[in-house]
Amino acid sequence: MPGIVGNHLAPRAGLGLLKKNKTPPPPTSIAMAMAVCRLRSAIAASFSAPLASAPAFSGLRRLPLAPASSPAFGVVFSLSEGKGHRGVVTMTGAGKFFVGGNWKCNGTTESIKKLVEDLNSAQIEDDVDVVVAPPFLYISQVVGSLTDRIEVSAQNSWVGKGGAFTGEISADQLVDVGVKWVIQGHSERRHVIGESNSTVGKKSAYALSKGLGLIACVGELLEEREAGRTTDVVFEQLQAYADEISDWSKVVIAYEPVWAIGTGKVASPQQAQEVHSAIRSWLSDKISPEVSSATRIIYGGSVNGANSAELAKQEDIDGFLVGGASLKGPEFATICNAVTAKKVSA
Structure with missing residues (x-):
């Protein structure tokens, strides 16, 4: 030629x-x-210039490398994502570290007033979303006195709109008084109150439909872990959420091994990471890789100021759901600030 x-x-x-x-x-x-x-000229440009920039990050999640393409030919060169530990460059957007405080059935008007004062004066890092869940009776008190830096969650909500359901609170009512989040599927609701996976899924979907953020709890009993059924149980619970939820953008998943809640026993960082990693893989396979990357998976189960930093260093632990320690303002602030350990570990 x-x-x-x-x-x-x-x-x-x-x-x-x-x-x-x-x-x-x-x-x-x-x-x-x-x-x-x-x-x-086009071929030279394609091979002399870098095919893609360095890995980008969104909050806690590593984003895949964007493929480079040649406008002249429409050729796309795929690059596999870099291996190694997921880094954390910035804590912005949906990827922020997340710490929730579940006050459960604790507190009085005076003790909650003191706790709110402690939280209002606490020095908490900017790179963490903080939520507290007071008992229903004190929600208005907390909403009216707590700093805007911390959002308020309910500990539960009804499966639908209000009506003749004695003792229940609807998501509509929670939104009306300024609540932003709700916890669903906590082990105490499942194993003490007797809520089924299906019920938890339906309640969660209705809460999301009203604009609430969802803290979706999963976790296994001690006998289930000892029988080697941890992931079976957790995946069944996740599937019940997935059967009802179409939009995961306002969902935070809380893994709480039941045997570690209020017992003083804590899953080792490695045990927690193993389950968190399995949950992320499940989300990728069953929902989408995008949801898997964006969804925060937090750990709960006797988290305190002494163990939170080591847990936070694990790659797939994106925060905590805290029980007893959330009733102590200074210690809860320490747990929130474990976000610094996450950044250092990167």
Whole structure:
């Protein structure tokens, strides 16, 4: 082919013909030479420039490398994501560290007033979302006195709109008084009150439909762990949420091994990471890789100021759901600030 010598492109082929023959080549030869020039330039640009930039991050999640493409050819070069520990560059958007305080059935008007004062004066890092869940009776007190830096959650809500359901609170009512989040599927609701996976899923979907953020709890009993059924149980609970939820953008998953709640026993960082990693893989397989990457998975089960930093260093632990320690303002602030350990571990 004129204009190609061996494996090298000769971009000035048409001009060479003009000088040698003194006769202008036909227009088709000039057009071909110009096309060859463009082809050579495009190929050189494709292989001399980096194919993709360094891995990008969104909050706690590593984003896959964006493929580079050549506009001239529409060719896409796929690059696999870098291996190694997931880094944390910034804590913004949906990827922020998340710490929730579940006050359960504890507190009086005076003790909650003191706790709110402690929280209002606490120095908490900017890179963490903080939520507290007081008993229903004190929600208005907390909403009216707590700093805007910390949002308020309910500990439970009814499966639908209000009506003749004695003792229940609807998501509509929670939104009406300024609540932003709700906890669903806590082990005490499942194993003490007797809520089924299906009921938890339906209640969660209704709460989300009213604009509440959802802290979706999962976790196994001691006998289930000892029988090697941890992931079976957790995946069944996750599936009940997935059967009802279509939009996961306001969902935080809380893994709480039942045997570690209020017992003083804590899953080791490695045990917790193992289950969190399995949950993330399940989300990727059953929902989508995007949801898996964006969803925060937090750990609960006797978390305190002494163990929170080591737990936070685990790659797939994105925060905590705290019980007893959340009733102590200074200690709860220490747990919130475990976000610094997450950043250092990167």
